[in-house]
Amino acid sequence: MLVDESANLANTRRTSLLQRCTVGVASALTASLALAHSIEGGDASFVAAIDGPAIGPFIYLGAKHMVTGYDHLLFLVGVIFFLYKPTDVIKYVTLFAVGHSITLLAGVLGGLQVNAYLIDAIIGLSIVYKAFENLGGFERLLGFALDARLAVFVFGLFHGLGLATKLQEFSLSDNGLVTNIISFNVGVEIGQILALSGVFIVLTLWRTTGSYLRHAFATNVALMTGGILLTCYQLSGYFLTG
Numbered sequence: 001m002l003v004d005e006s007a008n009l010a011n012t013r014r015t016s017l018l019q020r021c022t023v024g025v026a027s028a029l030t031a032s033l034a035l036a037h038s039i040e041g042g043d044a045s046f047v048a049a050i051d052g053p054a055i056g057p058f059i060y061l062g063a064k065h066m067v068t069g070y071d072h073l074l075f076l077v078g079v080i081f082f083l084y085k086p087t088d089v090i091k092y093v094t095l096f097a098v099g100h101s102i103t104l105l106a107g108v109l110g111g112l113q114v115n116a117y118l119i120d121a122i123i124g125l126s127i128v129y130k131a132f133e134n135l136g137g138f139e140r141l142l143g144f145a146l147d148a149r150l151a152v153f154v155f156g157l158f159h160g161l162g163l164a165t166k167l168q169e170f171s172l173s174d175n176g177l178v179t180n181i182i183s184f185n186v187g188v189e190i191g192q193i194l195a196l197s198g199v200f201i202v203l204t205l206w207r208t209t210g211s212y213l214r215h216a217f218a219t220n221v222a223l224m225t226g227g228i229l230l231t232c233y234q235l236s237g238y239f240l241t242g
Helices: 002-031 041-049 055-067 070-080 088-109 116-134 137-142 148-167 177-207 210-240
Strands: none
Touching: 002 137, 002 177, 041 055, 041 088, 055 070, 055 177, 070 088, 070 148, 070 210, 088 177, 088 210, 116 137, 116 148, 116 210, 148 177
């Protein structure tokens, strides 16, 4: 009996800790939605002043941007929320990475111009879509599920355009531009791996408790709410500045 009570107490404490961590992370992400994508302060000054190849600094900037790019992370949390196998995580994250790499490079190097507010609104909708899919909403409404792999790739294209619009705000020197943009993209992938590794570890630990499935619905509702807030925020910026 004492052993059982001790085990139950340990499980309760671990569940409580994981819940507090999850709520804390979710709150930080939601509170920082308005800052998604931004390159500010010293980083902005550096990007504007650089002339020539700067591989290391741009890798750092890309990694930092992804780790603090809460809109990207919210979407990817939704993507891997019900993925239990590392191979499945790698498969979907690779599709996302290929998508955003294509449009990041095409946007900056090819001069593809899009409205930043509208792109970020679509990125917000990508979060709404994934959370709604996790809740089984499409199967209930349409009677069938959309192709999740195709959706992740397509939304990856829009996320890449979001990255490109922020770099396009600066007068980037043509000297070393290709090298710097590729380095930035490599940094984005590194940051993505680091951030998702931490998220996957937390999810894996959470799944060992009984609270995971009990709170899966509420978690995805919160995720969808964050996406709606981001979409509304970006659309208001578009209409107010347009």
